[in-house]
Amino acid sequence: MGAEAPIGVFDSGIGGLSVLKYIHASLPNEQLLYFADSGFAPYGGRPESEIVARSLAIAEFLMQYGAKALVVACNTATAAAIKAIRELYPSLPVVGVEPGLKPAAALTRTGTVGVMATKGTLSSTKFNLLREQITAATNVVFLPQACIGLADQVEKGELHSAATAALVRGYLQPLIEQGADTLVLGCTHYPFVQPLIEELIAHITSKPITIVDTGEPVARQLVRLLTEKGLLRQEGVGTITGFTTGSQTALESAFAKLLGLHPPVMPIAASA
Numbered sequence: 001m002g003a004e005a006p007i008g009v010f011d012s013g014i015g016g017l018s019v020l021k022y023i024h025a026s027l028p029n030e031q032l033l034y035f036a037d038s039g040f041a042p043y044g045g046r047p048e049s050e051i052v053a054r055s056l057a058i059a060e061f062l063m064q065y066g067a068k069a070l071v072v073a074c075n076t077a078t079a080a081a082i083k084a085i086r087e088l089y090p091s092l093p094v095v096g097v098e099p100g101l102k103p104a105a106a107l108t109r110t111g112t113v114g115v116m117a118t119k120g121t122l123s124s125t126k127f128n129l130l131r132e133q134i135t136a137a138t139n140v141v142f143l144p145q146a147c148i149g150l151a152d153q154v155e156k157g158e159l160h161s162a163a164t165a166a167l168v169r170g171y172l173q174p175l176i177e178q179g180a181d182t183l184v185l186g187c188t189h190y191p192f193v194q195p196l197i198e199e200l201i202a203h204i205t206s207k208p209i210t211i212v213d214t215g216e217p218v219a220r221q222l223v224r225l226l227t228e229k230g231l232l233r234q235e236g237v238g239t240i241t242g243f244t245t246g247s248q249t250a251l252e253s254a255f256a257k258l259l260g261l262h263p264p265v266m267p268i269a270a271s272a
């Protein structure tokens with residue numbers, strides 16, 4: 001599999017577009033395949049075994065398209081399934097997304113960091129090991145906040161509705177009241193409500209709050225791995241192709257609304 005091959009990127013739905021944006025910007029010659037598993041979203045409350053099964057089915061689908069690398073653009077799927085994906089494709093570059101605890105620990109001044117993520121991510125062994133390691137090394141306290149229902153609001157395109165604002169406020173307020181001055185967006189759907197989060201923060205406190213998102217570091221890691229393996233596509237026009245187990249028009253409008261892009265989108269039978 002050579003440099004001409006595409007890169008597969010997937011998420012439970014449209015959240016991974018917040019990562020795809022950085023991949024597309026840093027690798028403008030690459031052919032990107034984006035798989036939104038919107039027919040099965042949200043992953044956040046599903047049992048780990050289901051998330052692993054979905055992730056392996058999607059990885060296999062993308063590999064059938066000849067992917068030279070995979071990006072698991074979903075914190076929940078990374079926590080549950082990246083190990084299984086790497087075991088299945090041992091020589092393939094596979095990049096995952098994890099809540100940015102390390103950068104947050106370096107940024108906080110109060111020593112308290114709020115972590116907004118799905119229930120699945122926050123209860124995973126992978127997340128809790130990382131959290132314990134960083135707390136042991138830095139004394140930073142992490143306050144996990146499961147944001148149940150928030151990825152769904154983003155899937156519905158409700159980035160600024162009264163219902164989304166009420167939900168987000170309910171999650172933010174206790175974190176800020178407990179002294180968090182840094183917030184980790186530990187779900188790839190959440191950067192799309194960052195403007196709303198910032199607006200609500202301004203209503204809750206006048207203190208500066210730093211928001212940490214991991215889309216850009218993920219793109220950098222992908223560039224690093226492809227460069228090391230001599231797999232960068234150096235020239236040619238970059239393309240994006242979307243696949244979805246949900247509604248074709250929903251993914252088309254998410255591309256247009258969230259990224260200003262109009263790639264072709266193919267509906268995929270839910271069994272992938």
Ligand code: DGL
Nearest residue numbers: 015042043044075076188
């Ligand atoms: N976007 C996903 C994440 O980064 C999960 C959202 C969901 O399906 O619950 O965790």
